Amino acid sequence: MTTARVRLVEITADNRDAVCALRVHPAQERLVASVAKSLDDAASTPEGEPWYRAVYAGDEPVGFVMLSWNVPPGRPGVIGPYFLWRLLIDAAHQGRGYGRAVLAQVVELVRADGGTELLTSHQQGEGNPGPFYLGLGFEPTGEVDEDEIVLRLVLTG
Structure with missing residues (x-):
């Protein structure tokens, strides 16, 4: 399978409304926060060192990704240093390899920044993204954070 081509684009006043309009399938809404909620979370949690981008395929926004970026050790309530906080692919664009392509780019960016692992977590229950x-x-790390299973991707070796 070839990897879909995506670009990670800064969110600006020009594209914010289009990016915030992205939605997952209704059955996934309990598992993934909206872009607007994610941007609010980023603004209200500066200690999480939020880094976020719109995901574009060509000239069209198809998703959103947000990480905690290189968080210094010991910050209470923050998993890090690199934590995939949100990944959303719009319902109309799922199943095309965009999620995999985003993660491939994120992994390369984290590696280039000196990161040795990428952490994430997911809700439990039907339809969760764990298998993805x-x-x-x-x-799995064996840890649970606020009822979410914590996962690790080792970036070395």
């Missing part, structure tokens, strides 16, 4: 992450090489 496990298929990309993430492994």
Whole structure:
């Protein structure tokens, strides 16, 4: 399978409304926060060192990604240093490889920044993205954060 081509684009006044209009399938809404909620979370949680981008395929926004970026150790309530906080692919664009392509780019950016692992977490229950992450090489850490299973992708070796 070839990897879909995506670009990670800064969110500006010009594209914010289009990016905030992206939505997952209704059955996934309990599992993934909206872009607007994610941007609010980023603004209200500066200690999480939020880094976020719109995901574009060509000239069209198809998703959103947000990480905690290189968080210094010891910050209470923040998993890090690199934590995939949100990944959303619009319902109309799912199943085209965009999620995998985003993660491939994120992994390369984290590696280039000196990161040795990427952490994420996911809700439990039907339809959760656990199989997606496990298929990309993430492994459970054994930790649970606010009822979410924490996963790790080792970036060395």
